[in-house]
Amino acid sequence: MPKFEMFRDKSDKYRFRLKAPNGEIIAVSQAYASKAGCMKGIESVKNNAPIADVIEIDEPEDHTS
Structure with missing residues (x-):
């Protein structure tokens, strides 16, 4: 089953990743x-x-802005 994982990064900010049923990060x-x-x-x-x-x-x- 796909899932969202919420976590804190190195800067102590919140992020999420979406994972496929096979565990691959989408x-x-x-x-x-x-x-x-x-x-x-x-x-x-x-x-x-x-x-x-x-x-x-x-x-x-351009992702610099």
């Missing part, structure tokens, strides 16, 4: 300052993933 979240914020992130993925479109992007995104 996704890792951004850092959240609070446990409540992390839980909201998990709920957002649960609610939005089933309806999300798949869009192919030809150019790499």
